[in-house]
Amino acid sequence: MPRLIDPGDQAAIEPAELVDMLAASRIDVRDEDAFAALGPSLARLGRNRSFLADAAIDALKQRRDDAARARGYGPQVLILHPPDGRFLVRANFWPARGDAVFRASGPRTFFYDLPHDHNFPFLTVGYLGPGYWSDYFEYDAQQVTGVPGSPAGLRYIERSRLEEGRLMLYRMRRDVHVQLPPDAFSVSLNILGQDPEQPWIDQYRFDIAGNRIEAGLATTASEVLLTIAAQMDGNGRDLAERFAFSHASARMRLTAVRALVAAEADGEAAGRWLDRATADPDALVAQNACRDLEMLHDKLRNGGGSAGAA
Known part of the structure; x- marks a missing residue:
């Protein structure tokens, strides 16, 4: 206490x-x-x-x-x-x-x-x-x-x-x-x-x-802004990819991966982001990526189209 x-x-x-x-x-x-x-x-x-x-x-x-x-x-x-x-x-x-x-x-x-x-x-x-x-x-x-x-x-x-x-x-x-x-x-x-x-x-x-x-419970303004930036082609997407696999904060890496997934119209492409993230050294990222990937596969098997809601 x-x-x-x-x-x-x-x-x-x-x-x-x-x-x-x-x-x-x-x-x-x-x-x-x-x-x-x-x-x-x-x-x-x-x-x-x-x-x-x-x-x-x-x-x-x-x-x-x-x-x-x-x-x-x-x-x-x-x-x-x-x-x-x-x-x-x-x-x-x-x-x-x-x-x-x-x-x-x-x-x-x-x-x-x-x-x-x-x-x-x-x-x-x-x-x-x-x-x-x-x-x-x-x-x-x-x-x-x-x-x-x-x-x-x-x-x-x-x-x-x-x-x-x-x-x-x-x-x-x-x-x-x-x-x-x-x-x-x-x-x-x-x-x-x-x-x-x-x-x-x-x-x-x-x-x-x-x-x-x-x-x-903790969320930063940067996490929200990155989610928006990932929806844009060009620099925003590049920044999200860099953050997803090299940012010092595991929470930001997970946010960036999910932002990239949400920005993909194609489920296969979204799955590749998640599959890559399953190798993250931090359990927060790796385990959430595994869970999200499983949910995405279930969605695709059941006829779901876009990846954004994985």
Whole structure:
């Protein structure tokens, strides 16, 4: 489960002071102990019982909620310090089942009942209310292929909640949790660690009952753009082929292969792309290519024409 950290007992600080502390730190966010050492500073912000109401009012006046939406965050997030290449600071709001916003939006809006890990580390402290519940698991990211339906190796740890003042470090690609609504409206504060490689680090949704990977959650803009480019003759197709067989990211290689397949009108040609991809050294690419190739062969045997939906 997430690493518990002693929050200390130092005096409360303002958000700007926390931002200054983060700016002055020279840690590598991938260093677990160094990142954990920032936790007591977040706890100090958590002892400031007035700043969040002021920040919420300011956000409403400045329409900063639009900025949060633009970054892909849902209605439960208030950005306190925008991404600066190393850190992001935010407040998260967690409604209870009986709250109007929960009834209006449903559980998935707040990531409830969604088993997942994270492709970044983050510190969190309970700020207000009893705190959301979580069923906590751990897994070894080095032992999974990432293929949907493949074993996840999840180990159940416990169910607990993020109470006021409780300080934890969620470890990247190790801690898995299923968040459940709090008993009453709650708020947590986070420091997210950022890394240039983060967009290419996999994040998963899990099937808890089957102890399997259900799907990947991480997608980059480059993957979407490549899918479009592959539909064009010339440079776009050439780029997709190069990415399919030489890109450093296995996920991008798989995306490129599937983009090439989708661009083919002829099933035989599509099959050649998939057959070539079955030799990829990464299981994510090779196993998905094998599965897609089998589906394509079934489709062609049953009279299907184009390859795009393989």
